[in-house]
Amino acid sequence: MSNIPGIVVMGASGRMGQMLVREVTAHPKMKLVGAVERAGHDWIGQDLGAAMGSQPTGLYVTDDPLEAMAGAQGVIDFTTPQVTVDLSVIAAQARAVHVIGTTGMTDTDIEKLDAAARHAVIVRAGNMSLGVNLLTQLTKQVAAALDEEFDIEVVEAHHRHKVDAPSGTALMLGEAAAEGRGLDFKESYVAARDGITGARAPGSIGYSAIRGGDIIGEHDVIFAGAGERIVLRHIASDRALFARGALKAALWGQDKMPGHYSMLDVLGL
Numbered sequence: 001m002s003n004i005p006g007i008v009v010m011g012a013s014g015r016m017g018q019m020l021v022r023e024v025t026a027h028p029k030m031k032l033v034g035a036v037e038r039a040g041h042d043w044i045g046q047d048l049g050a051a052m053g054s055q056p057t058g059l060y061v062t063d064d065p066l067e068a069m070a071g072a073q074g075v076i077d078f079t080t081p082q083v084t085v086d087l088s089v090i091a092a093q094a095r096a097v098h099v100i101g102t103t104g105m106t107d108t109d110i111e112k113l114d115a116a117a118r119h120a121v122i123v124r125a126g127n128m129s130l131g132v133n134l135l136t137q138l139t140k141q142v143a144a145a146l147d148e149e150f151d152i153e154v155v156e157a158h159h160r161h162k163v164d165a166p167s168g169t170a171l172m173l174g175e176a177a178a179e180g181r182g183l184d185f186k187e188s189y190v191a192a193r194d195g196i197t198g199a200r201a202p203g204s205i206g207y208s209a210i211r212g213g214d215i216i217g218e219h220d221v222i223f224a225g226a227g228e229r230i231v232l233r234h235i236a237s238d239r240a241l242f243a244r245g246a247l248k249a250a251l252w253g254q255d256k257m258p259g260h261y262s263m264l265d266v267l268g269l
């Protein structure tokens with residue numbers, strides 16, 4: 001085995017999948033060794049480069065993750081919760097670092113990932129960007145510094161195709177805010193206000209989601225007090241940002257002990 005890890009991209013035709021294929025291919029310290037799509041997808045059996053509308057690469061898209069993972073040291077996975085949970089078992093068997101960007105996971109899904117992480121390295125984050133991970137730390141600090149006179153609300157906006165809400169990032173920010181404020185994340189959680197909701201409950205953290213057009217990802221954490229408001233904001237303007245974070249995680253994980261890590265571990269924040 002060379003020192004350059006072989007990387008598989010799961011969901012290779014997706015918005016993030018295609019970005020990952022480009023970034024892994026261009027990276028000097030890793031090699032793309034596999035591209036996986038769902039069974040029945042048009043790309044199965046096609047040359048990956050040709051399927052992406054560029055030069056042939058000699059790498060063929062498969063619907064068999066087990067086959068793709070043979071000889072791989074890492075798999076980068078931005079797909080769906082069920083696909084990610086199933087893949088975690090295969091990645092652990094292959095002792096490959098499993099980098100997970102997939103959002104919309106349930107508590108049960110996460111327990112299954114924890115089980116797989118007893119045997120392999122998993123790095124999972126609802127947002128792989130440096131900016132958002134730094135913002136979680138700032139959010140925690142601001143929430144701890146301000147008292148309950150400042151109401152906390154998280155507002156996020158994404159493209160029309162996004163299927164989960166609130167976004168993984170909004171949940172990361174909300175967890176950080178709850179921790180800083182000393183609140184229980186689940187007990188403080190209020191989403192989807194509609195109709196006669198009554199006045200805002202003290203000690204709650206609200207989540208609002210906007211969906212439209214091609215918005216890549218925007219997040220505000222609002223601290224609203226009497227006569228003043230502090231807004232912590234992150235705007236993503238290029239999906240390459242998330243892909244580069246995932247590549248960093250795949251390299252970082254190569255010499256780590258089995259465990260379920262986050263981007264805070266990767267970035268040392």
Ligand SMILES: NC(=O)C1=CN([C@@H]2O[C@H](COP(=O)(O)OP(=O)(O)OC[C@H]3O[C@@H](n4cnc5c(N)ncnc54)[C@H](O)[C@@H]3O)[C@@H](O)[C@H]2O)C=CC1
Nearest residue numbers: 011013014015016037038078079101102103126127128242
């Ligand atoms: N953590 C982060 O930084 C980021 C996370 N995301 C998350 O990544 C996920 C994917 O987002 P998008 O790329 O926008 O979605 P997408 O729908 O464009 O891509 C998902 C891809 O997975 C493929 N797929 C479905 N079943 C599969 C299977 N059994 N095997 C292999 N591939 C399969 C689909 O065909 C599709 O191409 C979402 O959960 C999203 O929230 C997105 C951007 C950044």
Ligand SMILES: O=C(O)C1=N[C@H](C(=O)O)C[C@H](O)C1
Nearest residue numbers: 103126127162167168169217
């Ligand atoms: O689905 C997306 O596109 C994104 N999903 C992630 C999330 O749920 O927070 C990260 C980013 O905002 C883009």
